[in-house]
Amino acid sequence: MSFWIEGLQSLAEPTVLVMIPLGVLLGVIIGAVPGLSATVGMALFLPFAFSLEPLTGLVLLLGIYNGACYSGAIPAVLLRTPGTPSSAATVFDGYPMAKDGRAGLALKISLIGSVVGGLIGAVLLAFSAPLLADLALNFGSPEYFAIAVLALTIIASLGGEAPVWKGLVSAALGLAIVSIGFDPVAGFPRLSFGNSQLASGLELIPLLVGLFGMSEALAQIEKLNAESNIMKRSLGRFKLGKRLTRRITPTLFGSTGIGFATGLLPGVGGDIGGFMAYNETKRFAKDSSQFGKGDPRGVAAAEAANNASNMGSLVSTYALGIPGNTQAAVLLGALLIAGIQPGPDLFTNAPGLVYGSFIAMALAYICLYFIGVGGIKIWARIIQVNPYYLWPVVIVFSVIGAYAVRTNVFDVLVMLGAGVLGYIMTKCGYPIAPLLIAVLVGPIAEENFRRAMITAGGSPEWLFQPLTASILAVAVISVVFAAVRGRRKESTYEMHSNSKSGIAADEDVSVK
Amino acid sequence: MDVKAYAPPAVSLLIGGLLIFLASNIPPGQLPDDPGPGMLPAIAGLGLIIFALPIFFIKVDSQLSAGEGNFPRVLLTVLIVGIYIALIEPIGFPLATLLFLVTEITFIGVRNVFLIIGVSLLVALLIYWMFRFGLEVPLPPTRLGEIVL
Numbered sequence: 001m002s003f004w005i006e007g008l009q010s011l012a013e014p015t016v017l018v019m020i021p022l023g024v025l026l027g028v029i030i031g032a033v034p035g036l037s038a039t040v041g042m043a044l045f046l047p048f049a050f051s052l053e054p055l056t057g058l059v060l061l062l063g064i065y066n067g068a069c070y071s072g073a074i075p076a077v078l079l080r081t082p083g084t085p086s087s088a089a090t091v092f093d094g095y096p097m098a099k100d101g102r103a104g105l106a107l108k109i110s111l112i113g114s115v116v117g118g119l120i121g122a123v124l125l126a127f128s129a130p131l132l133a134d135l136a137l138n139f140g141s142p143e144y145f146a147i148a149v150l151a152l153t154i155i156a157s158l159g160g161e162a163p164v165w166k167g168l169v170s171a172a173l174g175l176a177i178v179s180i181g182f183d184p185v186a187g188f189p190r191l192s193f194g195n196s197q198l199a200s201g202l203e204l205i206p207l208l209v210g211l212f213g214m215s216e217a218l219a220q221i222e223k224l225n226a227e228s229n230i231m232k233r234s235l236g237r238f239k240l241g242k243r244l245t246r247r248i249t250p251t252l253f254g255s256t257g258i259g260f261a262t263g264l265l266p267g268v269g270g271d272i273g274g275f276m277a278y279n280e281t282k283r284f285a286k287d288s289s290q291f292g293k294g295d296p297r298g299v300a301a302a303e304a305a306n307n308a309s310n311m312g313s314l315v316s317t318y319a320l321g322i323p324g325n326t327q328a329a330v331l332l333g334a335l336l337i338a339g340i341q342p343g344p345d346l347f348t349n350a351p352g353l354v355y356g357s358f359i360a361m362a363l364a365y366i367c368l369y370f371i372g373v374g375g376i377k378i379w380a381r382i383i384q385v386n387p388y389y390l391w392p393v394v395i396v397f398s399v400i401g402a403y404a405v406r407t408n409v410f411d412v413l414v415m416l417g418a419g420v421l422g423y424i425m426t427k428c429g430y431p432i433a434p435l436l437i438a439v440l441v442g443p444i445a446e447e448n449f450r451r452a453m454i455t456a457g458g459s460p461e462w463l464f465q466p467l468t469a470s471i472l473a474v475a476v477i478s479v480v481f482a483a484v485r486g487r488r489k490e491s492t493y494e495m496h497s498n499s500k501s502g503i504a505a506d507e508d509v510s511v512k
Numbered sequence: 513m514d515v516k517a518y519a520p521p522a523v524s525l526l527i528g529g530l531l532i533f534l535a536s537n538i539p540p541g542q543l544p545d546d547p548g549p550g551m552l553p554a555i556a557g558l559g560l561i562i563f564a565l566p567i568f569f570i571k572v573d574s575q576l577s578a579g580e581g582n583f584p585r586v587l588l589t590v591l592i593v594g595i596y597i598a599l600i601e602p603i604g605f606p607l608a609t610l611l612f613l614v615t616e617i618t619f620i621g622v623r624n625v626f627l628i629i630g631v632s633l634l635v636a637l638l639i640y641w642m643f644r645f646g647l648e649v650p651l652p653p654t655r656l657g658e659i660v661l
Contacts, residue, residue: 051647165566169524172559176531179556183549186541190549191534221589222581224620389631392616395593396609396639403600404649412597420590428520446552450541458545 003347007355011363016056020360021367023063028371031068031083032075032382033390036216038068038084042330043212044394046205046337047401054338055353059360061334065327066118066364069310070372073110073303074379077103086306089274093291093298100294104238107380109248109296111372112240113303117256118365121311124260125318126358132319133344141452142462146471148445151322152438153475164482166430174438177202184447197410204333206402206415207439211432212330213398214419217391219426224387238376248300251281259305263312263324273309274302311361318342318354322441326433329440336440524564531557585620592616604654605644609636 011017030041041064049057072083077094090110097106139147152171180191181201192199240248255277262273281301282291291298313324314331321343323329335342340350347354372379402415422432456462463469531553538550596612603611613632622628643649 048647051649163567165563168563169521169560169567172528172556172563173524175552175556175559176527179531179553183552185546186543186549188538188549190538190553218586218589219581221620222583222586224582224585388617388620388622392613392620393635395589395616396613396635399593399597399600400605400639400643400649400651403651404643404647407650409597409601412600416590416593416597423586424520428516430520442552450546450551453547454543454545456545 003351003355004359006352007357007359010055010352010356011359013053013056015053016059016356016360019052019056019060020063020363021371023060024067024364024367024371025063026060027064027067027069028071028368028375028379029067029382030064031071032379033083033385036068036083036390036394037212038065038072038086039326039330040212040216040394041068042327042334043208044397044401046208046330046334047404049334050205050337050405054335054340055356055360057334057338058331058353058357059364061331062357062361063364063367065310065331066307066361066368067371069118069307070111070114070303070368071379071382073114073299074107074382077106077110077299078380085271086274086310087302088271089278089302089306090299092278092302093293093295094302096292096294097296097299101236102294103380104236104376105240105296106299107376108238108240108373109299110303111369111376112248113252113255113300114307115365115369115372116252117259117304117307118311118368119362120253120256121260121263121308122358122361122365124308125311125314125361126355128264129315129318129354129358130347132315133347136320136344139344141448141455142465142468143471145445145448145452146468146475147320147322148441148448150471150475150478151316151441152434152445153479163429164479167434167482168479170425170430170432171434171438174435175442177207177435178439178442184443185450197408202414203405203411204337204439205405206411207418208330208333208436209398209401210415210418211422211436213394213401214415215422215426215432217394217398218419218423220387220391224391244296248297251297251300252304254284255281255301255304256308259308260312262305263309264315265324271306273312274306277301277305307365318346319344321346321444323437326436329433329436332440518568521564521568524560525568528557528560528564531560588619589616592619601652605651606636606640607654607656609640 026045027038027041030036031038042061045060045064049060051057052060068084069086072085072087073090073094074083076082076087076090077098080091080095082088082091087110094106094110097103136143153168178201180198182189182199189199258277258280259273262276278298278301281297282288285291285295285297288295310325310327313328316322316324317328317332319342321332321341323332332342340346340353398415398419399412402412403409405411425432425435452462453460463472535550535554535557538548538553540546540550541548592612592615596608599608599611610632613635614628617628617632640651644651644653
């Protein structure tokens, strides 16, 4: 109880309180702009958050995370293009509702779904993360090594639509990047080629800003076309009415549970949570004939689940220091940059920060409701922002963000290099998330492996301790499972592309 | 031969080989039974080779790659950003940013001169003042004769 009081006290700072609505507002704007995802927004604001007090900066980034997660539904409903991958399932019924002249209603339901899912998810996070942290207090180097390996393999194998091998190559590339600089045990400068800048390692902020901000700017500049695809749509009414509210209420709560549970698994992002909840809602509905044609329950299910899933992804981030998804990895990076190591000790060493951020997350969702309702018509217009001005400005933000870390041109060049790397990887179908997770988790895996080997006198017996072996077995199974699933998906794709080429493309849902 | 499909795994294999070579030249750890600082780069190199091989030899899908676009525009944008970075310290952040925005926005296709200059000037100064005076980040100033921005 005293921890909660400390959390409340740490929130009493006016700057922290201001950052909650400010972060949500920025997040809503960022998520609504086609091309700007929550990850890009968080990466761009990381240098700004870095200059603030740890809790203030964390609250700002969490606000952006929550706000963008909701507003990704705006382009999903109006343009059939999910603002964030989490909103992919929202398209199925949100877009048909907009075509029927019920865009306003779809946006209101997505807002209510986000707030209910996020708020309950934040409460579940606040109570489950300390339990996991308590359990992890007994972990030693072997268990931490195994968890780091699990996080790496599961994210590389399940984290997205790319084939498992491409995810694993991306993770290996991340390990190569994190090898640069002093090693964590002996302090030997690796792969620095006598360069003092390289010897101290690559800074995290330029890497993050480059991989997400700069690479997205390059990808969007490549796609710029003189013909704008923005269409103006009538929003229609916003009021739900009692009958509709009663109809969507069970969906909201059920999908929140599904979303949070899926979010607990490393690498399973809000998009998968949204799809699972959508499918289950459809399966259990008495009348499922309207799903895919504009059923409000479809929008409610997808949005409640993806927001709850994003909260679930934070459980392992706080309790173990292992990020559950890409946005959580950016948050983890922010904490590491501020000199804070997430993990079980954080709950007793910095309770003000941990519990303060839990309360701030719940407050952020309350703010989101008012910001969402108050500006629903304005947010719907943000999708019309001119990309010809937006992306050069994003580049300027990326440059200044990288420069601000150490007022050093070398970091800006690292950012540009990471941006080009991210752009090429995306272009060739290699996911960026496993690379980032490897950069963050690689040092944990290395340090704990080496410490465990030193402690065990060079014997690998510790790998066969029950808990360590079980976690490592799950890691191996996840890779095998993903490889088999990938082969099946590939043969199915080949069959489909042979039989109905050209038709599938029209039915695809593009995720920005 | 589809160069686009084979180039990324080939580069991965090369980087993997190079990493293993560099790791083999790193001295062993000082502590007894420590696998040493060369372990991580060696694992990264080995991983790159092992995981890139199936992509290289078995034709792992290529349908997931991003759609076609204006690739030369990306190359030139990278070049413009490179020049922008090189100019930040010699001519100062506000002027370098102004020049970058005017060049880039014009290059990607906007033709309204007043809007280009107006937006570029506003954004360059706004961001500069926000970081320099709001966040106290010591950005290189621009000197125009007696005036220091």
